[in-house]
Amino acid sequence: MKASAFAYHDPKTVQELNSLLGSLDNVRILAGGQSLMPMLNMRYAFPDHVIDINHIAGLAEVVMTPQGLRIGAMTRQRIVREHPLVLEHAPVLAEALHWVGHVQTRARGTIGGSLCHLDPAAEQPCIAALYDAVLHVSGPRGPRDVAMRDWVISYMTPNLEPDEALLGLTLPVWSAQGQSIGHGFHEFARRHGDYAIVAAAALVSLDAGGVVRRASIALAGVDVKPVRLAVAEQALVGHVLDQALIGTVSAMAATIEMMEDAHITPAYRGRLAQTMTKRALSDALNRATGGRNV
Amino acid sequence: MKIDVSFSVPVPPQQAWPLLLDVPRIVPCLPGASLTADLGDNRYKGQATVKVGPVQLTFAGEAQITDIDDAAHTARVIAKGADAKGRGSASATADFALVAEGEGTLITVVTDLQLVGAVAQYGRAQGLIKEIASQIVEQFAANLRSDILARSQEGVSASSAATDRPTGDADVASMAPTAPVAPIRELSAFALLWGVIKSLFSRKNQSGQ
Numbered sequence: 001m002k003a004s005a006f007a008y009h010d011p012k013t014v015q016e017l018n019s020l021l022g023s024l025d026n027v028r029i030l031a032g033g034q035s036l037m038p039m040l041n042m043r044y045a046f047p048d049h050v051i052d053i054n055h056i057a058g059l060a061e062v063v064m065t066p067q068g069l070r071i072g073a074m075t076r077q078r079i080v081r082e083h084p085l086v087l088e089h090a091p092v093l094a095e096a097l098h099w100v101g102h103v104q105t106r107a108r109g110t111i112g113g114s115l116c117h118l119d120p121a122a123e124q125p126c127i128a129a130l131y132d133a134v135l136h137v138s139g140p141r142g143p144r145d146v147a148m149r150d151w152v153i154s155y156m157t158p159n160l161e162p163d164e165a166l167l168g169l170t171l172p173v174w175s176a177q178g179q180s181i182g183h184g185f186h187e188f189a190r191r192h193g194d195y196a197i198v199a200a201a202a203l204v205s206l207d208a209g210g211v212v213r214r215a216s217i218a219l220a221g222v223d224v225k226p227v228r229l230a231v232a233e234q235a236l237v238g239h240v241l242d243q244a245l246i247g248t249v250s251a252m253a254a255t256i257e258m259m260e261d262a263h264i265t266p267a268y269r270g271r272l273a274q275t276m277t278k279r280a281l282s283d284a285l286n287r288a289t290g291g292r293n294v
Numbered sequence: 295m296k297i298d299v300s301f302s303v304p305v306p307p308q309q310a311w312p313l314l315l316d317v318p319r320i321v322p323c324l325p326g327a328s329l330t331a332d333l334g335d336n337r338y339k340g341q342a343t344v345k346v347g348p349v350q351l352t353f354a355g356e357a358q359i360t361d362i363d364d365a366a367h368t369a370r371v372i373a374k375g376a377d378a379k380g381r382g383s384a385s386a387t388a389d390f391a392l393v394a395e396g397e398g399t400l401i402t403v404v405t406d407l408q409l410v411g412a413v414a415q416y417g418r419a420q421g422l423i424k425e426i427a428s429q430i431v432e433q434f435a436a437n438l439r440s441d442i443l444a445r446s447q448e449g450v451s452a453s454s455a456a457t458d459r460p461t462g463d464a465d466v467a468s469m470a471p472t473a474p475v476a477p478i479r480e481l482s483a484f485a486l487l488w489g490v491i492k493s494l495f496s497r498k499n500q501s502g503q
Contacts, residue, residue, distance in 0.1 A: 004379070026350045036348070043412065045348040046379060118347070154429070155422055156347025259421070 003040035009051045014167070017053060018140045022163035024049045029165065031074060031113035034105040059112070059167060062086065067134070068172040073112020073165075077124075078103070080111050089173040092130065092183035092201055096123040099187045099196065112166050118156045120259070121196040121221035123187065125152070129226035130201045130218040131171040139164035152225030179205045179213055182288025184280035187220075188272050196221050198269055200253070200276035202284045204241060210289065212236045217249075217281070219273055222258050229253055229277070241285050250278035295409075295420055297427045300402040301435035305442055307392045310399040311367050313442070314390070315359065323437035325430055336360070342375065346426055351413060352378040367392035382411020403431070 009024075011017045021027060026048040030036055039045040053059070059074035062083050069089050071080060080086055081097035100106060100114070100123050114124040115135065125148075128135070133148045139161055146159050148169075153159050160166065174181050187199035198221040205214040215236040217229040232252040239245055254270035303310050314320060317338055321329045324342075331339035336359040343352045355375025362369045368391045376383040388405040405427070409417040417423065 028348055039348055043381075044415065046381070047348075047350070154346075155425075 001041055001043060003037075004043055004046045006040075006047055007049045009049060010055055011051065011053065012055055012057075014056060014059075014138055014165070017051065017056060017165055018138065018163055020049075020051055021165065022140055024051075027051060027162075029053055029116070031116075032076065032105075032109035033113075034101060034109040035113065035117045035119070053165070060110075061168075064089065065170065068131075068170045070168060070170045071111055072168040073115070074110050075112070075168075077101075077106040077109045077111060077114070081106065089175075090127075090131070090171050092185055092203060093124075093127045093171070095183065095185045096127050096199075096201060099123055099185070099189075099192075099199070102193045112168065115151075115169065116158050116160070116166050118152055118158055118225070119195060120155070120224050121199065123185075123196070123199055123201075123220060126199055126201050126218050126220035126226040127185075128169060128171070129228055130203060130216050131173070132216075134170045134172070135159075136167045136169060137164050138167050143167075149228075155224045174203060174205060174214070176205055176213065179207050180288045180290075181205045182284035182286065184283030184287070186276045186279040186283070188276055197264055198222060198272040198276050200273065200280040202277070202280035204236065204281070204284045204288055206241060206288045210240045210242075212239055212241050217253075217277060219253060219256075219277070222256065222269060222273055224259065227256060229256070232277070241281075241288070243282070243285075246278055246281045246285065250274050250281065253277040295407045295417060295423065297405040297407055297424050298402070299405070299428055299431040300400060301431055302395055302398050302400050303435065303439055303442060304398045306397065307367050307394050307399045310392055310401070311364070313438075314392070314401070315362070315369070317359070319441075320438060323441060324434045325437075330354075336362070344426070344430070346422075349416065351381075351416075353384055354378055355383075377411070377413050382409065382413035384409050384413065 009020050011020055028036055028045065028047040028050055030050050030052045031054070036045075040047075040050075053074065056074070058072070060072045060076070060079070062069070062071050062075060062080070062085050064070075064085055069085060077097055077100055081094050086094050097106065101109060111124055114122050115128060118125060128148045128151070131148075135146045135148065135151055137144050137146055137160060140163055151159050158166070182204050184202045185199070187196040189196045198219065201218045203216040204212055207213050215233040217232050219227045219229065229252060232249045235249050235252065236245065251274055253273040256273070258266035258269040258273070305313070318329055318332065321327050321340065326343040326345075327340060329338055329340045333339060333356075338357050339355070340357060341352065341354045343350065353375030355373065357371055357373035360370050360372060368389070371388045371390065372386075373388070374383065374385040384407065386405050386407045388403050391402050392399050393402075407423075
């Protein structure tokens with residue numbers, strides 16, 4: 001099937017983009033197109049206008065700033081996955097990207113696109129939630145920052161006015177003197193590259209005695225937005241991280257309210273959440289302790 | 295598909311009843327809806343636009359109020375609309391009932407919704423449709439409450455407040471706290487909207503459960 005008719009726009013600057021967004025109705029922005037084009041071609045979505053932002057310069061930079069790792073919205077997922085700054089400061093993002101689509105889609109797909117498309121099971125919004133990322137929005141009323149916890153308004157709907165666009169995000173990366181940071185990411189899908197049913201991301205920072213000083217656990221696929229397991233995080237802080245604690249804390253993942261769809265029962269989702277959390281935390285423990293704890 | 299929603303207004307049933315039957319007045323309170331013609335005999339032509347994520351649907355059609363029981367405060371609305379792009383149609387039969395709730399009124403609506411044609415593909419996400427319906431109804435109730443408040447406070451000058459009511463699309467995104475709304479609605483609507491957004495993530499509040 002082919003897409004139904006639409007008008008194509010090709011702005012060269014962010015100002016042009018904002019002014020187009022403000023003046024047109026029933027619009028979708030085309031970034032990498034790896035989610036949008038299948039929806040258009042299947043006629044699941046049928047916007048009247050498609051705004052191609054691939055020709056706007058300056059939206060694909062990756063830099064360290066005092067606030068954290070800043071990644072432009074148009075940065076291709078493949079670039080993010082291989083970027084030295086990401087591998088050094090936020091390796092869990094690179095690990096999550098292994099699960100995003102396939103190598104061909106990652107060559108075109110963008111991190112900003114995923115953050116605006118907001119599939120409930122998407123990996124990149126999950127990592128943004130893991131880090132409490134800050135999203136940078138631009139519009140005719142000026143730039144504004146949105147905390148990740150305020151970003152998902154509802155199903156597949158980001159906190160964007162009709163005339164605004166996402167320019168990038170900043171991940172406040174973890175670092176602490178004398179502590180060792182470990183990360184993990186696990187996802188369950190029926191086939192590799194499928195949309196995840198449930199994914200779990202974990203970050204822990206351990207002191208010299210193996211005690212958790214800071215923890216972050218985020219789940220994707222259990223609700224319309226990524227969910228932080230705050231109760232589980234609090235249960236980790238102040239304790240030595242070992243497999244027993246991981247087991248106890250992972251069980252908490254099964255107790256949160258799960259969304260339901262035609263294919264997966266909440267109970268099964270809960271079991272998956274528990275298992276993925278356990279694997280992610282185990283990897284985080286291994287990485288934080290240099291593989292000494294297996 | 296069955297959708298159960300309910301909402302409250304701060305006036306007693308004898309006052310709320312004629313208000314709800316005053317279709318030209320309350321349609322602007324419904325996000326994304328507009329009246330195009332009053333055909334008389336409780337029949338109206340109108341349009342409704344709903345936007346969720348990447349999908350935006352516009353239905354144009356007719357609604358008729360029937361089975362009006364002024365004593366029991368119940369009525370039925372039968373609505374049919376075709377998608378503007380020829381992708382199908384939607385039809386709904388909604389049964390309204392008003393009961394006194396303290397000093398106000400609780401309005402319950404039981405709707406039977408059918409989607410036909412290409413738009414029926416969205417009907418598979420029943421849980422989602424029910425939540426969106428709840429959100430729209432909450433927004434409608436909030437607008438209606440503000441309108442009741444405005445009219446009772448401002449008397450004659452309330453007619454100007456009625457004209458700048460937001461009549462844009464029922465864009466779920468515009469229900470964010472930062473969406474621009476008329477000043478008198480901003481304070482009460484902000485609190486109501488935030489409650490709506492939070493309740494979206496609380497399955498316990500899902501209508502009918």
